[in-house]
Amino acid sequence: MRPPSQKRLQAAKALNQLVLRFYQECLEARAKGKPVGWMPPMNGAIEIFYAMDLQPVFPENWSPLCAAFGYAPQNFRIAEALGYSRDLCGYLRNIIGYVHGLMKEGGTPLALPEPDLLLSFGGGCVPAMKIFHILEDRFPEARIFSADLPQVAAEQVQDHHVRYAVSEMYRLIDFLTKTTGKKLDYDRLKEVVGLSNQASILWEEIMAYRRYIPSPFSAAEIGIMFVMVTRQGTREAVDFLTQVRDEVAARAENKIGVIEEEQVRLFWDNIPPWYNLGLLKSFEKMNGVVVAETYSSAWSIRLEGDDPIEALARKSLLSYSLVSCVSIKKRKEMVLKACRDYVIDGVVFHRNKSCAPITLGQMDIKRALEEELGIPSVIIDGDHMDERNFSLAQFQTRTEAFMEMLKHKKGLW
């Protein structure tokens, strides 16, 4: 008898509520006079913000929502009319278009509050830094913290990199104390970092269940990553992930898969196309499931040790490099390991015009997959934000041929 299937997780509904609540909370914070700080994701500032009772806002995370709500094309038009080239990252064009257009006009069901603080980053990718340079001009009243973080390969992190990242954390805390009048309670920070660590452990547990055959959920549920981006360090994130973990565990144990007959297991590399996450599910009609992706292990970084500041510094140093071209070697190692652990049959490389840092190195990983594991892969040209750089016909032709080839290889065709 075939195992039962159930496409979506029940937790997906809870996630929708959580997303709405977060953005409502951001607007309320502004209304109540709670300081609002805009920052890039994947660095330890989020935990410090929650520990100091400040409101973090992530313009980068706002972009997938704009893509989902259909705001992105309008945002792009405005940014491009201002002179921002179509060759620039879609996250950059989207947020710049938004802050100069819809944000001023208002009237959208969800919106971003104006920033009191801008954590303008060096470190991370260049577009992420440039977004904040441009935002500084749009919000001249905001207080600016010019943050720095060494761009170093994960496998090459040494004490002096950590020391510098730690000194930047302390400088940030000083800045926040001076500008907001709020003090950091060290015990509260420990608690927040503890919660953040729990979220990372839960994330890894949840991902590990995808090793089951059939996989209990697919990449179409990538939205759960929202809590890792915006809620790390909160009880809400831990509660939500616990709920997801329990649901996923039950599905795995009861052999409930995403589709009735899971024949082909796929890995997706690079940021998904936020304007059409349905593409990740399009493999299902050909009995394929995307069971792992680049981000599967990127959020599992532990926050351990006695010193929460150092733990945050270490996490910040690893986050960007592990998913980008800063650590091609480490990334290759991670993708190959994931392909073994998740019993992957084939890999889909999204050659993403909006993200050179993740796209660079894909061809080396592709070759290593073929040579070391005999795993075939396919390249899809696209863009994680800008649908104009994506061709559905090319996607369908390539993925259908790829699936046929994989099935043939497994003797299923």
Added chain:
Amino acid sequence: MTESIQAFMEWIEGYPEKHRALSLQTPLVGYFCTYTPVELIHASGFIPVRILGESGPIQKAYTLAPSFICPYMRRALEKALEGRYDYLSGMVQGYTCDVACGLTNIWEENIRLGFYHTLPLPYNRNPEARAFFRSIFSELIQKLEAHGGRFSLEALSQSLKIYERVRGLLADLYERRYQGRLMLSAKDLFSIVLAGFVAPPETYLQLLEALVKEVQGQEVIKAARGFPILISGSLLDDPKTLEALEDLGMDVVADDLCTGLRSFYPPAGEGPGEKNDPLDRLTDRYLHRFPCPARQRARDRFPLLMDLVRHSGAGGVIFLLQKFCTPHLADYPILSEAFNKEGLPHILLEIEDSGLTEAQRTRLEAFLEIHGRG
């Protein structure tokens, strides 16, 4: 004069053979970006040489890098895959743009050299950033020593002296150009700067000193040669582009190019560091050098560009970018608006291959027609 310039041209046109011959005696280390501390490489007993992309078709590189990164990086990869740089002992790269970082790592996966090293450069200028700078310098020195280099502070002082002298002479040439006292074409001056990336600094210094001597003997004010312009942009490794601009009726009076002013200005470090501590002087220079958009905000770059405009008498600006260059493209709208407020005409050109396309020539002619013939 023609003879002196010929010596620089020989380096640009014949550097691969010269490098191959040099590498038999002294190891060579390649780099892409001018934020790479070449002084440390030199002081450790290596000859630092910049990787140029040049022109030519891209075939092999397509299998390793996407088409939406700058043509310079793709062509450099193509040359490397053809075996052009097999004489290098290693590659050192300062993290500035994402693509240079990624390509260094792709080279490492595909081009077998003795070693690769990327420096995570700080963006800030506070005491902690200075301390971090010294740590990453030590890390690089250790790497160079592990691959046959020998470093000493005395050697670094000596290297700084050479590079500061080279940069000082280039700054003098530029100053003469600002004052209209330089009889060199933009193409020739650019070629002189470009040769400095591929010739050993001692050799280059000699060539430069000989040239400056000649220039000093020509105290004439040159006649206006066209519409005076500032070129602001990314890496340019083809002197012909500047020749084409001059042929159209432009007089390049100043530049803010990665292969121009930004590579040598200011000649020495100015900052709080101890002047007799070579590592402090080095740190000062990299923290306070003429900034690349990959390191600084558009609004901080704009006053520096306006200084160049005023000092050189430029009547317009050409943004000349490698296609897909994120740092420059991201600064462009803010700079463009700021120049508009100053009433300074400007035009954006993106380089896809070497030289200018016919469409770009037509746009430049129209630009001149509107702004340059007054």
